[in-house]
Ligand SMILES: Nc1nc2c(ncn2[C@@H]2O[C@H](COP(=O)(O)OP(=O)(O)OP(=O)(O)O)[C@@H](O)[C@H]2O)c(=O)[nH]1
């Protein structure tokens with residue numbers, strides 16, 4: 001420490017900034033895509049269907065100027081199942097514990113009541129909230145962004161709003177500068193070589209689910225869940241047994257496909273990407289199980305995410321009868 005310095009960082013002995021940042025937004029706002037772009041690595045799965053992310057996904061970015069621990073979160077929606085209630089509990093608890101919130105709003109879509117709900121929710125949070133207009137590559141003409149920034153500021157006066165496009169990396173440097181600037185000074189929270197805290201088992205299950213979402217188009221978005229039953233690593237082969245849960249027999253038929261074609265294609269997609277990401281040869285076996293209420297079955301939900309908090313009640317209460325839209 002420099003003698004006589006009044007700089008807080010020097011007093012603490014840490015020049016860098018470090019802290020936690022929550023990515024919050026409606027389903028499909030582009031949170032997971034942004035996380036992967038910021039990390040320059042695949043940490044979270046992405047799909048064109050809403051409610052893809054179901055758990056808190058952690059991405060840890062370490063640079064010379066400090067460390068950001070990102071929490072990619074489920075999109076904020078009205079929960080109709082225990083699983084969804086649990087997803088929203090994850091959002092709520094993140095909002096209470098992080099140092100900074102990134103509020104992602106899809107600039108390519110009109111803002112509806114769900115967006116307003118989110119603005120209201122963010123009114124009372126303690127950490128600073130940075131507004132992000134996402135998917136600006138889809139906005140034409142570019143001048144259309146100005147009224148959106150104004151509309152955002154009308155709802156949250158004085159807020160900083162940054163327009164970004166994750167696939168085009170547009171605005172990401174400015175965003176990173178802003179994030180590091182807003183985080184407290186302090187030591188890194190994790191060793192520099194750690195990029196995520198999710199287990200290999202969880203990541204494999206997520207990747208299988210991503211491939212399933214991609215292949216099954218609009219048929220099954222909410223009704224499938226994946227659990228990795230067995231992982232067995234020998235010298236140069238990782239053997240994986242995974243179970244795909246569906247709610248009805250007809251859905252099992254869709255997942256298996258004609259003559260087993262769908263499950264074979266999903267397995268192949270997942271195997272190829274896992275081999276690339278994990279750098280090991282993979283033997284992947286997929287099974288399909290029908291469980292009519294798996295989204296309300298605490299045992300299954302625990303298998304899917306053993307580290308998650310217990311299901312909460314409160315503002316995210318699950319209606320007993322109403323079917324999900
Ligand atoms: N053109 C364009 N598409 C994007 C952008 N960001 C995300 N997308 C697409 O939007 C869809 C949703 O992206 P996700 O990253 O899965 O969205 P999310 O907010 O994590 O969604 P949930 O996990 O369901 O809450 C995917 O099809 C992405 O490819 C963007 O900046 N530009």
Ligand SMILES: [Mg+2]
Nearest residue numbers: 031032052053
């Ligand atoms: Mg997501």
